[in-house]
Amino acid sequence: MLTKDRIIKQPGLIYLFPQNKEEILFFDIETTGLSPKASSLYMIGVMFFDQKCNAWHIRQFFADNYKSEPGIITSFLEILGNYKYLYHFNGKTFDIPYILNKCSKYGIKPDSHCLSVFSDTDSIYSIDLLALVRPLKKLLSIQSAAQTSLERWLGIMREDQYNGGQLISVYSQYIQSRLVSPDQAPELEKILLLHNHDDIMHMLDICSILSYRDLLSAGNNITVTDIAPGKNQYINITFRHNIQIPKDVSLTKPFPSSKEAAIPIQDIHLETRKNSAVLSVPLFYGNLKYFYKGCGKAASKSYEEKEDVFMPSLTIIQQESCNTQYYITYRDKICFYALPDGKVDIGSPFWSSYVKLQLGAFIKAK
Secondary structure, three states, rough: OOEEEEEEOOOOOOOOOOHHHHHHEEEEEEEEEOOOOOEEEEEEEEEEOOOOOOOEEEEEEOOOOOOOHHHHHHHHHHHHOOOOOEEEEEHHHHHHHHHHHHHHHOOOOOOOHHHHHOOOOOOEEEEEEEHHHHHOOOOOOOOOOOHHHHHHHHOOOOOOOOOHHHHHHHHHHHHHHHHOOOOOHHHHHHHHHHHHHHHHHHHHHHHHHHHHHOOOOOOOOOEEEEEEOOOOOOOEEEEEEEOOOOOOEEEEEOOOOOOOOOOOOOOOEEEEOOOOOEEEEEEEEEEEEEEEEOHHHHHHHEEEEEEEEEEEOOHHHHHHHOEEEEEOOOOOOOEEOOOOOOOOOOOOOOHHHHHHHHHHHOOOOO
């Protein structure tokens, strides 16, 4: 078994992890096939934050012969014992089950800490980037959730030009060359190490895509800085946020259809601009109803009408919690807020609350 170390001086993109980065371990495996019973594990790469260097550190455990599997696994489990959180890409589906199968084959018993991380079904300690990014794929217009597709969307061009399937034959050539053509082995080894290295290093970049999820979280801290009329009967709400996003995006979210099909509502839009964003909300002019508290048919008949300018909301809160919500019809899919009369007070808690409600709805399932 060979061990290779490399320091990443400057990651391409930055993500502010919710966990302490000194407690995070990234990992990725390379195999000669999908089935652990019919293939070999020839590499496990890990990445951790090296406090001495103040930089991310990649360490690769590489099988320079077919007898290295147990040593690779043992080395990985030893280093995992020092970390609380394990980041990976599709690791719950492939990498972790593969390793556990090999542990069973060789009689290797992971300690209780490693087993608890591997068996974490709540994604608290075992964080699968694919599972987290996949819900954002359609929203961000990303063609595929494959790692290389995510990298291209971020504008990353990796040095490695192979995929995992192509490297199966490269590894076979490497093992043969060590016996019959030793002078060719270093170049083949470099190709194999580079692919795993780029996979792990760019996981760090892919984490930056999670910043959009953080931005759209209802718990995100925002500050409304401007409210102004927009084009085509829209109102533009500009706000600052504290999220570092990798690139500006333009997002659109349609409103659900009202029970009154003859009254369409235009889409809501979000434009990000570094540490600020603009939420463009369509305005509704006309009569809407405020329904009194109650239940059943009695409530549907007890309402007041108001003629005003209204802003629709993507998220409906139970009517009992707020007496400023208006509807086209009783228990409709869209609720509205009346646009304040006179000068708009951007410091009012209403505006930040309203924006948070809309942001949170962008990533909710339809």
